[in-house]
Amino acid sequence: MNVRIRNAETGGTVDMELEGENTVQEIIQGASAFWNKDDGAYVIRKGKRLLRGQQSVAQSGIADSDELELIPDPEGGA
Amino acid sequence: MTGTIRPGFIDEDRYDRSRRIAWLDVERVRRTKCLVVGVGALGNEVVKDLVLSGIQDITIVDMDQVVRSNLNRCVFFREGDAERSLAKVDVVAQRAMELAPDVRINSIEGKVEDIATEELVRFDVIFGCLDNIAARLHLNAQAGHVKVPYIDGGTDGFRGKVQVVLPPATPCLQCAMNQSHQRILERRFSCTGAEVVVHERKIAAEITTSSIIAAIQVREALKVISGRSEACIRHVEYYDGYQVRSECYELELDPDCPNHG
Ligand SMILES: [Zn+2]
Numbered sequence: 001m002n003v004r005i006r007n008a009e010t011g012g013t014v015d016m017e018l019e020g021e022n023t024v025q026e027i028i029q030g031a032s033a034f035w036n037k038d039d040g041a042y043v044i045r046k047g048k049r050l051l052r053g054q055q056s057v058a059q060s061g062i063a064d065s066d067e068l069e070l071i072p073d074p075e076g077g078a
Numbered sequence: 079m080t081g082t083i084r085p086g087f088i089d090e091d092r093y094d095r096s097r098r099i100a101w102l103d104v105e106r107v108r109r110t111k112c113l114v115v116g117v118g119a120l121g122n123e124v125v126k127d128l129v130l131s132g133i134q135d136i137t138i139v140d141m142d143q144v145v146r147s148n149l150n151r152c153v154f155f156r157e158g159d160a161e162r163s164l165a166k167v168d169v170v171a172q173r174a175m176e177l178a179p180d181v182r183i184n185s186i187e188g189k190v191e192d193i194a195t196e197e198l199v200r201f202d203v204i205f206g207c208l209d210n211i212a213a214r215l216h217l218n219a220q221a222g223h224v225k226v227p228y229i230d231g232g233t234d235g236f237r238g239k240v241q242v243v244l245p246p247a248t249p250c251l252q253c254a255m256n257q258s259h260q261r262i263l264e265r266r267f268s269c270t271g272a273e274v275v276v277h278e279r280k281i282a283a284e285i286t287t288s289s290i291i292a293a294i295q296v297r298e299a300l301k302v303i304s305g306r307s308e309a310c311i312r313h314v315e316y317y318d319g320y321q322v323r324s325e326c327y328e329l330e331l332d333p334d335c336p337n338h339g
Contacts, residue, residue, distance in 0.1 A: 008318070024256065025256045025257040025258070028256060028257070028258055029257065029258070032258065039261070039262065039265065039279070040234065040258070040262070041211070041256075041258040041259045041262055042256075042258045043254065043256070045327050048325075048326070048327055048328055049327060049328050049329075049330075050254065050314065050327045050328065050329050052253070052254075052256075052329075052330055052332060053255065053256025053257060053258075054256070054332070054334075071316055072234065072237060073232070073239065073254075073258070073259070074232040074233050074234035074237050074238055074239055074281075075209070075210060075211055075232055075234060075262065075279070075281060076119075076209050076232060076233045076234050076281030076282070076283055077116060077118065077119060077120040077121075077206075077207050077208055077209050077231055077232055077233050077283075077288075077291075078116060078118030078119060078120075078121075078142075078207075078208070078209035078281075078283070
Protein backbone atom coordinates (compact mmCIF):
# COMPACT_ATOMS: atom_id res chain seq x y z
CA MET A 1 0.00 0.00 0.00
CA ASN A 2 1.01 3.63 -0.44
CA VAL A 3 0.57 6.33 2.18
CA ARG A 4 1.42 10.01 2.14
CA ILE A 5 3.50 11.39 5.00
CA ARG A 6 3.22 15.09 5.82
CA ASN A 7 6.03 16.95 7.53
CA ALA A 8 4.33 18.97 10.32
CA GLU A 9 7.19 21.47 10.36
CA THR A 10 7.26 22.39 6.65
CA GLY A 11 3.99 21.06 5.23
CA GLY A 12 6.02 19.06 2.70
CA THR A 13 4.90 15.54 1.78
CA VAL A 14 6.45 12.29 0.62
CA ASP A 15 4.77 9.06 -0.47
CA MET A 16 5.86 5.85 1.24
CA GLU A 17 5.30 2.28 0.13
CA LEU A 18 4.42 0.00 3.04
CA GLU A 19 3.76 -3.63 3.81
CA GLY A 20 1.36 -4.72 6.53
CA GLU A 21 4.22 -5.92 8.73
CA ASN A 22 6.15 -2.63 8.64
CA THR A 23 6.04 -0.86 12.00
CA VAL A 24 5.07 2.70 12.86
CA GLN A 25 8.59 3.36 14.09
CA GLU A 26 9.95 2.27 10.70
CA ILE A 27 7.71 4.92 9.14
CA ILE A 28 9.09 7.50 11.61
CA GLN A 29 12.65 6.43 10.87
CA GLY A 30 12.14 6.51 7.08
CA ALA A 31 10.41 9.87 7.01
CA SER A 32 12.81 11.57 9.41
CA ALA A 33 15.77 10.26 7.38
CA PHE A 34 14.17 11.52 4.13
CA TRP A 35 13.84 15.03 5.57
CA ASN A 36 17.27 14.88 7.25
CA LYS A 37 15.69 15.49 10.62
CA ASP A 38 17.91 16.22 13.58
CA ASP A 39 18.33 14.07 16.65
CA GLY A 40 14.94 14.83 18.16
CA ALA A 41 12.03 12.52 18.90
CA TYR A 42 9.04 12.21 16.58
CA VAL A 43 5.55 10.78 16.61
CA ILE A 44 3.13 9.87 13.82
CA ARG A 45 -0.54 10.70 13.80
CA LYS A 46 -3.42 9.39 11.75
CA GLY A 47 -6.37 11.73 12.07
CA LYS A 48 -6.82 12.46 15.78
CA ARG A 49 -4.86 9.38 16.87
CA LEU A 50 -1.15 9.09 17.72
CA LEU A 51 0.09 5.71 16.54
CA ARG A 52 2.10 3.44 18.83
CA GLY A 53 5.63 2.93 17.55
CA GLN A 54 5.71 -0.81 18.17
CA GLN A 55 2.55 -1.53 16.23
CA SER A 56 2.59 -2.81 12.68
CA VAL A 57 0.89 -1.00 9.84
CA ALA A 58 -1.86 -3.64 9.90
CA GLN A 59 -2.36 -3.39 13.69
CA SER A 60 -2.53 0.39 13.66
CA GLY A 61 -5.26 0.45 11.03
CA ILE A 62 -3.24 2.27 8.38
CA ALA A 63 -4.89 1.82 4.98
CA ASP A 64 -3.90 2.50 1.39
CA SER A 65 -3.91 6.24 0.49
CA ASP A 66 -3.96 7.33 4.13
CA GLU A 67 -2.29 10.59 5.05
CA LEU A 68 -0.10 10.49 8.14
CA GLU A 69 1.74 13.35 9.80
CA LEU A 70 5.24 13.31 11.28
CA ILE A 71 5.28 15.58 14.36
CA PRO A 72 8.34 16.57 16.41
CA ASP A 73 7.95 15.60 20.07
CA PRO A 74 9.44 18.46 22.14
CA GLU A 75 11.83 17.40 24.87
CA GLY A 76 12.88 20.76 26.40
CA GLY A 77 11.39 22.85 29.16
CA ALA A 78 14.24 24.18 31.30
CA MET B 79 -30.45 35.70 53.08
CA THR B 80 -29.35 39.07 54.47
CA GLY B 81 -25.95 40.47 55.29
CA THR B 82 -23.96 43.65 55.34
CA ILE B 83 -21.87 44.90 52.47
CA ARG B 84 -19.99 48.10 51.77
CA PRO B 85 -19.09 49.85 48.51
CA GLY B 86 -16.18 48.24 46.69
CA PHE B 87 -16.41 44.99 48.71
CA ILE B 88 -16.11 42.82 45.61
CA ASP B 89 -12.60 44.12 45.00
CA GLU B 90 -11.39 43.10 48.45
CA ASP B 91 -11.56 39.40 47.69
CA ARG B 92 -8.37 38.32 45.92
CA TYR B 93 -10.24 35.51 44.16
CA ASP B 94 -13.46 37.34 43.29
CA ARG B 95 -12.83 37.13 39.54
CA SER B 96 -11.86 33.45 39.79
CA ARG B 97 -15.06 32.67 41.69
CA ARG B 98 -17.04 33.99 38.71
CA ILE B 99 -15.95 30.88 36.75
CA ALA B 100 -18.84 28.56 37.57
CA TRP B 101 -16.98 25.24 37.40
CA LEU B 102 -13.80 26.39 39.16
CA ASP B 103 -13.71 25.16 42.77
CA VAL B 104 -11.64 27.95 44.32
CA GLU B 105 -11.78 26.55 47.86
CA ARG B 106 -10.54 23.17 46.67
CA VAL B 107 -7.82 24.88 44.64
CA ARG B 108 -6.64 26.63 47.81
CA ARG B 109 -6.39 23.29 49.67
CA THR B 110 -4.47 21.53 46.88
CA LYS B 111 -0.88 20.32 47.25
CA CYS B 112 1.24 20.51 44.12
CA LEU B 113 4.69 19.22 43.22
CA VAL B 114 6.60 21.01 40.46
CA VAL B 115 9.69 19.17 39.24
CA GLY B 116 12.00 21.50 37.36
CA VAL B 117 11.89 25.27 37.87
CA GLY B 118 13.46 26.47 34.65
CA ALA B 119 11.34 28.05 31.91
CA LEU B 120 8.22 25.91 32.37
CA GLY B 121 8.63 25.63 36.13
CA ASN B 122 8.87 29.42 36.61
CA GLU B 123 5.64 29.91 34.68
CA VAL B 124 3.83 26.96 36.29
CA VAL B 125 4.68 28.21 39.80
CA LYS B 126 3.60 31.76 38.90
CA ASP B 127 0.26 30.50 37.54
CA LEU B 128 -0.32 28.17 40.51
CA VAL B 129 0.31 30.92 43.04
CA LEU B 130 -1.92 33.42 41.22
CA SER B 131 -4.62 30.72 40.91
CA GLY B 132 -4.67 30.33 44.69
CA ILE B 133 -2.66 27.16 45.33
CA GLN B 134 -1.11 27.57 48.76
CA ASP B 135 1.03 24.46 49.16
CA ILE B 136 3.72 23.98 46.51
CA THR B 137 6.86 21.86 46.60
CA ILE B 138 9.52 22.63 43.97
CA VAL B 139 12.49 20.50 42.95
CA ASP B 140 15.51 21.46 40.84
CA MET B 141 19.23 20.77 41.08
CA ASP B 142 20.52 23.75 39.05
CA GLN B 143 21.71 27.28 39.73
CA VAL B 144 20.57 30.37 37.85
CA VAL B 145 22.74 31.24 34.83
CA ARG B 146 22.54 34.23 32.51
CA SER B 147 21.12 32.21 29.59
CA ASN B 148 18.00 31.50 31.71
CA LEU B 149 17.07 35.18 31.70
CA ASN B 150 15.29 35.21 28.31
CA ARG B 151 12.41 33.13 29.67
CA CYS B 152 12.30 32.89 33.47
CA VAL B 153 10.11 35.53 35.09
CA PHE B 154 11.45 35.06 38.63
CA PHE B 155 15.18 35.25 37.82
CA ARG B 156 17.30 38.43 37.84
CA GLU B 157 20.83 39.32 36.65
CA GLY B 158 22.03 39.33 40.26
CA ASP B 159 20.79 35.76 40.82
CA ALA B 160 22.95 34.57 37.92
CA GLU B 161 25.96 36.59 39.12
CA ARG B 162 25.65 34.94 42.54
CA SER B 163 24.85 31.47 41.05
CA LEU B 164 21.86 31.15 43.37
CA ALA B 165 19.93 27.88 43.48
CA LYS B 166 16.89 28.09 41.20
CA VAL B 167 14.61 26.63 43.85
CA ASP B 168 15.59 29.28 46.40
CA VAL B 169 14.99 32.16 44.00
CA VAL B 170 11.65 30.80 42.78
CA ALA B 171 10.48 30.14 46.36
CA GLN B 172 11.37 33.65 47.51
CA ARG B 173 9.91 35.54 44.53
CA ALA B 174 6.77 33.39 44.28
CA MET B 175 5.97 34.10 47.94
CA GLU B 176 6.09 37.82 47.12
CA LEU B 177 3.14 37.24 44.76
CA ALA B 178 0.94 35.82 47.52
CA PRO B 179 1.99 36.05 51.16
CA ASP B 180 -0.12 33.05 52.25
CA VAL B 181 1.57 30.57 49.88
CA ARG B 182 3.96 28.00 51.39
CA ILE B 183 6.75 26.88 49.09
CA ASN B 184 8.90 23.95 50.10
CA SER B 185 12.08 23.89 48.01
CA ILE B 186 14.23 20.83 47.39
CA GLU B 187 17.60 21.36 45.71
CA GLY B 188 18.11 18.02 44.05
CA LYS B 189 17.21 15.65 41.25
CA VAL B 190 13.90 14.02 40.46
CA GLU B 191 15.49 10.71 41.43
CA ASP B 192 16.08 12.09 44.95
CA ILE B 193 12.34 12.10 45.71
CA ALA B 194 11.15 8.85 47.27
CA THR B 195 8.05 7.47 45.58
CA GLU B 196 6.20 7.21 48.89
CA GLU B 197 6.68 10.98 49.42
CA LEU B 198 4.58 11.64 46.33
CA VAL B 199 1.41 10.29 47.89
CA ARG B 200 0.76 13.58 49.69
CA PHE B 201 0.41 15.55 46.44
CA ASP B 202 -2.80 16.08 44.51
CA VAL B 203 -1.12 17.01 41.22
CA ILE B 204 2.44 16.58 39.92
CA PHE B 205 3.91 18.80 37.20
CA GLY B 206 6.76 17.70 34.95
CA CYS B 207 8.68 20.81 33.84
CA LEU B 208 11.79 18.92 32.84
CA ASP B 209 14.28 19.10 30.00
CA ASN B 210 14.93 15.46 29.20
CA ILE B 211 13.07 12.23 28.50
CA ALA B 212 14.86 10.18 31.17
CA ALA B 213 13.71 12.41 34.03
CA ARG B 214 10.20 12.60 32.59
CA LEU B 215 9.89 8.83 32.38
CA HIS B 216 11.11 8.48 35.95
CA LEU B 217 8.58 10.97 37.32
CA ASN B 218 5.82 9.53 35.11
CA ALA B 219 6.44 6.06 36.55
CA GLN B 220 6.52 7.36 40.14
CA ALA B 221 3.31 9.34 39.71
CA GLY B 222 1.66 6.33 38.10
CA HIS B 223 2.75 4.12 40.98
CA VAL B 224 1.10 6.36 43.60
CA LYS B 225 -1.81 7.17 41.24
CA VAL B 226 -1.37 10.94 41.38
CA PRO B 227 -2.36 12.95 38.26
CA TYR B 228 0.74 13.88 36.28
CA ILE B 229 0.79 16.82 33.88
CA ASP B 230 3.85 16.96 31.67
CA GLY B 231 4.99 19.89 29.56
CA GLY B 232 7.65 19.99 26.85
CA THR B 233 8.96 22.70 24.52
CA ASP B 234 11.40 23.13 21.66
CA GLY B 235 11.55 26.66 20.26
CA PHE B 236 8.05 27.68 19.19
CA ARG B 237 6.73 24.13 19.56
CA GLY B 238 5.35 22.55 22.69
CA LYS B 239 3.15 19.85 24.07
CA VAL B 240 1.20 18.96 27.18
CA GLN B 241 0.24 15.42 28.19
CA VAL B 242 -2.30 14.77 30.93
CA VAL B 243 -1.92 11.43 32.71
CA LEU B 244 -4.70 10.40 35.10
CA PRO B 245 -3.55 7.07 36.56
CA PRO B 246 -4.40 4.30 36.14
CA ALA B 247 -6.93 4.88 33.36
CA THR B 248 -5.14 7.02 30.81
CA PRO B 249 -2.09 6.21 28.70
CA CYS B 250 1.14 7.50 30.24
CA LEU B 251 4.33 8.97 28.79
CA GLN B 252 5.90 5.54 28.52
CA CYS B 253 2.96 4.38 26.36
CA ALA B 254 3.83 7.09 23.82
CA MET B 255 7.53 6.23 23.47
CA ASN B 256 9.06 4.84 20.28
CA GLN B 257 12.58 4.19 18.98
CA SER B 258 13.24 7.88 18.30
CA HIS B 259 12.82 8.56 22.05
CA GLN B 260 14.92 5.50 22.84
CA ARG B 261 17.77 6.82 20.68
CA ILE B 262 17.75 10.11 22.60
CA LEU B 263 17.92 8.19 25.87
CA GLU B 264 20.86 6.13 24.60
CA ARG B 265 22.74 9.25 23.46
CA ARG B 266 22.10 10.96 26.82
CA PHE B 267 23.78 8.19 28.79
CA SER B 268 26.97 7.03 27.08
CA CYS B 269 29.37 4.72 28.86
CA THR B 270 33.13 5.38 28.69
CA GLY B 271 33.90 2.03 30.32
CA ALA B 272 34.79 3.69 33.64
CA GLU B 273 31.74 5.91 34.08
CA VAL B 274 28.44 6.94 32.58
CA VAL B 275 28.64 10.36 30.90
CA VAL B 276 25.48 12.46 30.62
CA HIS B 277 25.19 14.46 27.37
CA GLU B 278 22.80 17.36 27.68
CA ARG B 279 21.32 18.60 24.41
CA LYS B 280 20.87 22.38 24.29
CA ILE B 281 17.27 22.87 23.17
CA ALA B 282 15.82 26.11 21.76
CA ALA B 283 13.65 27.94 24.31
CA GLU B 284 11.82 31.26 24.50
CA ILE B 285 9.22 32.83 26.74
CA THR B 286 6.03 32.88 24.63
CA THR B 287 5.97 29.12 24.12
CA SER B 288 7.15 28.38 27.67
CA SER B 289 4.40 30.62 28.98
CA ILE B 290 1.66 29.05 26.83
CA ILE B 291 2.65 25.46 27.58
CA ALA B 292 2.93 26.13 31.34
CA ALA B 293 -0.45 27.88 31.28
CA ILE B 294 -2.02 24.84 29.61
CA GLN B 295 -0.46 22.60 32.28
CA VAL B 296 -1.97 24.69 35.08
CA ARG B 297 -5.29 25.06 33.24
CA GLU B 298 -5.58 21.27 33.04
CA ALA B 299 -4.66 20.93 36.73
CA LEU B 300 -7.42 23.36 37.70
CA LYS B 301 -9.91 21.10 35.87
CA VAL B 302 -8.59 18.01 37.69
CA ILE B 303 -8.71 19.78 41.06
CA SER B 304 -12.25 21.05 40.42
CA GLY B 305 -13.50 17.54 39.61
CA ARG B 306 -13.72 18.27 35.87
CA SER B 307 -11.28 15.66 34.57
CA GLU B 308 -13.71 14.82 31.77
CA ALA B 309 -12.88 18.24 30.25
CA CYS B 310 -9.12 17.56 30.24
CA ILE B 311 -6.94 17.08 27.18
CA ARG B 312 -7.31 13.57 25.76
CA HIS B 313 -4.40 12.81 25.85
CA VAL B 314 -1.77 15.11 24.34
CA GLU B 315 -2.02 18.67 23.08
CA TYR B 316 0.57 19.71 20.50
CA TYR B 317 1.16 23.42 19.96
CA ASP B 318 2.99 25.10 17.10
CA GLY B 319 3.29 28.84 17.69
CA TYR B 320 4.92 29.55 14.34
CA GLN B 321 2.21 27.92 12.25
CA VAL B 322 -0.49 28.90 14.79
CA ARG B 323 -1.72 25.34 15.29
CA SER B 324 -2.90 23.58 18.40
CA GLU B 325 -4.41 20.08 18.28
CA CYS B 326 -5.27 17.32 20.75
CA TYR B 327 -4.51 13.72 19.85
CA GLU B 328 -5.53 10.49 21.51
CA LEU B 329 -3.07 7.83 22.59
CA GLU B 330 -3.58 4.14 23.17
CA LEU B 331 -2.59 2.41 26.38
CA ASP B 332 0.38 0.15 25.61
CA PRO B 333 -0.51 -3.33 26.95
CA ASP B 334 3.22 -3.90 27.64
CA CYS B 335 3.69 -0.62 29.55
CA PRO B 336 4.89 -1.46 33.08
CA ASN B 337 3.08 1.53 34.60
CA HIS B 338 -0.42 0.08 34.43
CA GLY B 339 -0.28 -2.89 36.75
ZN1 LIG C 1 1.89 3.61 30.14
